[in-house]
Amino acid sequence: MNDIKKIPVNFKTIVKDQLTSKFNEVVPEIKQIIMQTYDKLLVDVVTDRKSKTNPLFYKDEFEERLNNFIYVKDMYNNVTISVPDIDTFDFSGRLRVLKNIMEGTTGIYVEMSALDFEQIFNKQPVNIDPIDEYVPKKDTIYIVRYNSKVRQAESNILDRKLVRYPFSNSPPINILQAGQDYVDNNINRWLNTSIQKSEGILIQRLGGLKRPWAMK
DSSP: OOGGGSSSOOOHHHHHHHHHHHHHHHHHHHHHHHHHHHHHHTTTOOOTTTHHHHGGGGGHHHHHHHSSSSOEEEOSSSSEEEOOOTTOOOOOOOGGHHHHHHBBOSOOOEEEEHHHHHHHHHOOOOOOOOOOSSSGGGGHHHHHHHHHHHHIIIIISSOOOOOOEEEETOOOSSSSSSEEEEHHHHHHHHHHHHHHHHHHHHHHTTTTTOOGGOOO
16 A cells, blocks of 8 residues: 655645646637627728728737737746736737727727827827827827817818717727736636546555546
């Protein structure tokens, strides 16, 4: 008979390893759920073909950063799984427009280039960032509140209507929450499954009998 006191088995380590494996296994599912939510809530919502803030234009870059997010953190004595949210996801650069959408917008806004801005206000934009600063002035995109001065400038200066920001007067649209909901709804099941598998591994290492319920 095996003397289990002489066998250096750390059950917590086994559980941690199993949980780490499970977390890494479900990361692709989390990303898929978030991208499906992106398509459902943002893609094909914008009907104005002239709009440069259509989320369809930012989908590939969003997905790339989603892939680069660190979901599983394996530390010395524990492992955690995280889902990106509005504070932890990288919305810098062009993706600032997506953060605006997630935060919601009160009021009516229009899209204008740096050239439009300078023509209307006789100055360069200050304290306002373009969606993409690494493009020529005519291609930059600023989201500016649509007020009486801008409305008059459409007729008197630009001789054209500016494109309405499609998410004007929109409530927050959280495209990341579905991923967190998926984790919240399944985390206990993942933990229980990992513990059961760990018990089966422990029994095998100790040379004991296999319990079917512990091998699920």
